[in-house]
Amino acid sequence: MPKTPPGQTRNRVFRFVRDCLLRGDSPSLREVQRHFGFRAVETVRAHLTALVEEGRLVKEPGRARGYRLPKRQSQRQTKGQTKGLSAPVPEWSAGRLQPVPLLGEVAAGGFEEAIENPEGNLPVEIPDSRDLSDYFALRVRGESMSGAGILPGDTVIVERRGTPVSGQIVVALLEEEATVKRLYLGQGGMELRPENPDFDTLRPPPGSCRILGRVVELRRQVR
Amino acid sequence: MPKTPPGQTRNRVFRFVRDCLLRGDSPSLREVQRHFGFRAVETVRAHLTALVEEGRLVKEPGRARGYRLPKRQSQRQTKGQTKGLSAPVPEWSAGRLQPVPLLGEVAAGGFEEAIENPEGNLPVEIPDSRDLSDYFALRVRGESMSGAGILPGDTVIVERRGTPVSGQIVVALLEEEATVKRLYLGQGGMELRPENPDFDTLRPPPGSCRILGRVVELRRQVR
DNA sequence: CAGCATAACAGACATTTGTCTGGTATGCCA
DNA sequence: TGGCATACCAGACAAATGTCTGTTATGCTG
Numbered sequence: 001m002p003k004t005p006p007g008q009t010r011n012r013v014f015r016f017v018r019d020c021l022l023r024g025d026s027p028s029l030r031e032v033q034r035h036f037g038f039r040a041v042e043t044v045r046a047h048l049t050a051l052v053e054e055g056r057l058v059k060e061p062g063r064a065r066g067y068r069l070p071k072r073q074s075q076r077q078t079k080g081q082t083k084g085l086s087a088p089v090p091e092w093s094a095g096r097l098q099p100v101p102l103l104g105e106v107a108a109g110g111f112e113e114a115i116e117n118p119e120g121n122l123p124v125e126i127p128d129s130r131d132l133s134d135y136f137a138l139r140v141r142g143e144s145m146s147g148a149g150i151l152p153g154d155t156v157i158v159e160r161r162g163t164p165v166s167g168q169i170v171v172a173l174l175e176e177e178a179t180v181k182r183l184y185l186g187q188g189g190m191e192l193r194p195e196n197p198d199f200d201t202l203r204p205p206p207g208s209c210r211i212l213g214r215v216v217e218l219r220r221q222v223r
Numbered sequence: 224m225p226k227t228p229p230g231q232t233r234n235r236v237f238r239f240v241r242d243c244l245l246r247g248d249s250p251s252l253r254e255v256q257r258h259f260g261f262r263a264v265e266t267v268r269a270h271l272t273a274l275v276e277e278g279r280l281v282k283e284p285g286r287a288r289g290y291r292l293p294k295r296q297s298q299r300q301t302k303g304q305t306k307g308l309s310a311p312v313p314e315w316s317a318g319r320l321q322p323v324p325l326l327g328e329v330a331a332g333g334f335e336e337a338i339e340n341p342e343g344n345l346p347v348e349i350p351d352s353r354d355l356s357d358y359f360a361l362r363v364r365g366e367s368m369s370g371a372g373i374l375p376g377d378t379v380i381v382e383r384r385g386t387p388v389s390g391q392i393v394v395a396l397l398e399e400e401a402t403v404k405r406l407y408l409g410q411g412g413m414e415l416r417p418e419n420p421d422f423d424t425l426r427p428p429p430g431s432c433r434i435l436g437r438v439v440e441l442r443r444q445v446r
Numbered sequence: 447c448a449g450c451a452t453a454a455c456a457g458a459c460a461t462t463t464g465t466c467t468g469g470t471a472t473g474c475c476a
Numbered sequence: 477t478g479g480c481a482t483a484c485c486a487g488a489c490a491a492a493t494g495t496c497t498g499t500t501a502t503g504c505t506g
Binding site: 230232233261262263265266269270285286287 | 454
Binding site: 019021022023024026028064065069071097123125146149150151154168169214215216217218219220221222223 | 242245247286287320341346355356373374377392437440441442444
């Protein structure tokens with residue numbers, strides 16, 4: 001019955017469980033017991049319940065393998081580190097994962113044709129309230145939106161639902177070519193503004209342009 | 224006893240279990256049963272064992288909640304059924320998709336603490352050759368990389384493997400703060416260059432900086 | 447039609463896993 | 477010295493969870 005200094009074993013137990021959980025694998029009490037060579041399950045349980053009380057772990061009651069890492073609360077509101085506007089925290093993992101068709105660049109060939117022949121699918125999380133068929137993905141071609149952090153080669157995920165709203169980043173279909181621009185609706189009609197001083201604002205005559213949808217997510221493979 | 228077309232329920236079960244797993248939460252048979260309203264556990268077990276045989280899931284034997292996403296992508300062989308029907312949305316497979324822990328911003332509080340309090344999990348596709356524990360995700364805080372199209376609020380997925388290479392975009396740990404910069408290794412030591420003229424290049428003295436990993440993907444939720 | 451495969455049900459059963467109750471030893475401190 | 481807290485052990489127990497065996501439909505196919 002080797003007794004260790006207070007808190008030492010507890011930390012080792014915590015690190016072990018944490019590493020398991022980061023691997024996506026919640027350990028059972030007896031697995032922890034075996035790993036440390038304890039001769040009683042209760043030893044592990046004591047440690048884990050203590051860790052829960054300390055707030056270092058969280059337990060879902062009535063579940064086997066129910067220990068979790070606590071979600072981090074937004075504990076930094078007093079920090080004042082938000083110089084200017086703070087970026088909105090994205091809500092990942094809110095809906096279900098669905099295969100959104102990746103249409104490619106949609107330059108030559110036409111949009112309708114691209115819809116029929118997607119290049120592949122992208123796992124995208126979409127809200128429960130939406131339908132999978134409202135979404136598609138496109139690869140960005142030009143530099144015209146680089147000022148908004150949208151670079152050539154990036155993939156944008158587009159939701160084609162609802163009416164276009166002024167100020168949104170949209171995908172527009174102009175003469176069988178899809179382009180990403182920021183949409184503005186004024187008295188003079190529709191404006192498609194690039195976010196790059198080297199490009200000009202487009203003012204397509206009514207009827208010559210179709211808004212395919214609004215950009216809801218962006219993904220980039222680095223290197 | 225409503226009977227569904229062959230394979231249909233199986234796919235729905237698969238998607239449900241896959242989404243659970245990507246959230247880092249392996250469901251029990253009875254949880255799946257409840258979700259679908261089956262009146263027998265065995266129904267679920269039959270589906271899951273079939274999914275394991277098809278290679279779409281993997282099971283760790285003798286464990287409660289032992290179903291996992293397969294490391295290797297068994298390409299979907301959907302034998303028959305490929306009739307020229309109305310473009311059935313191809314099921315992208317959950318092969319190398321794995322739950323990567325999202326650590327948050329890691330500004331105040333320190334990195335080690337952030338590892339212990341992830342905000343959640345992000346479904347990320349990682350290569351077969353890599354291990355899940357080599358990845359984590361972070362939210363970007365400052366404007367210092369906006370020239371590279373990395374904006375505040377974006378989420379970067381980081382691979383912490385191998386030696387840092389000059390020219391890569393990396394996450395560096397400086398005094399308990401994680402920052403995204405482009406790394407340059409010269410004779411004068413390490414340089415961390417922002418990609419924004421308003422920020423200065425950092426030249427941390429040796430030993431005061433740890434490279435946590437390299438940015439491999441970027442995600443942004445628009446609006 | 448018979449034969450076969452699949453989808454689903456029903457309920458018993460076995461294993462895994464968490465929980466409880468009580469005990470021993472050690473160190474700290476008033 | 478006697479509490480008192482902590483670390484750990486021992487074993488029984490109960491709840492959660494996976495496994496098995498058998499049954500009823502339904503559709504397909506030769």
